[in-house]
Amino acid sequence: MKSFEGIEGAGWAVLTARERDVIHPVAEGKSNKLIAMELGISMRTVEAHRARIFYKMGVRNAVQLAREVCTNPEPEPARTDLEEAGT
Numbered sequence: 001m002k003s004f005e006g007i008e009g010a011g012w013a014v015l016t017a018r019e020r021d022v023i024h025p026v027a028e029g030k031s032n033k034l035i036a037m038e039l040g041i042s043m044r045t046v047e048a049h050r051a052r053i054f055y056k057m058g059v060r061n062a063v064q065l066a067r068e069v070c071t072n073p074e075p076e077p078a079r080t081d082l083e084e085a086g087t
Contacts, residue, residue, distance in 0.1 A: 007055075007056055008055055008056070008058060009056070009057070009058025010056055010058075011056070011057060011058070011072070012072075012074050012075060014056050015053065015056055015057075018049060019049050019052060019053050019056070020074070021039060022035060022039070022046060022049040022050060022053060023053050023057075023065070023069065024069065025038065026050055026053065026062055026065060027062065027065050027066040027068075027069040027070075028066070029062060029066070032046040032047055032050065053065065
């Protein structure tokens with residue numbers, strides 16, 4: 001099992017791709033069951049992602065998460081030189 005030592009409250013930088021898929025529906029107040037159906041994963045998997053998201057974002061509930069997502073939105077990915085040149 002991976003160690004989460006030192007990443008509590010680290011924010012967007014430490015979220016996995018799937019956690020990024022789950023964070024917005026959670027912040028919107030969608031139920032675990034609905035998120036699971038929309039993403040095609042089990043409800044238990046959503047619960048696990050949700051718990052890790054709360055830990056990594058340094059929040060205790062969905063209301064705090066929604067506030068964090070609104071006040072500190074996900075940063076845009078850095079563009080490479082090739083992308084900027086249009087190739």
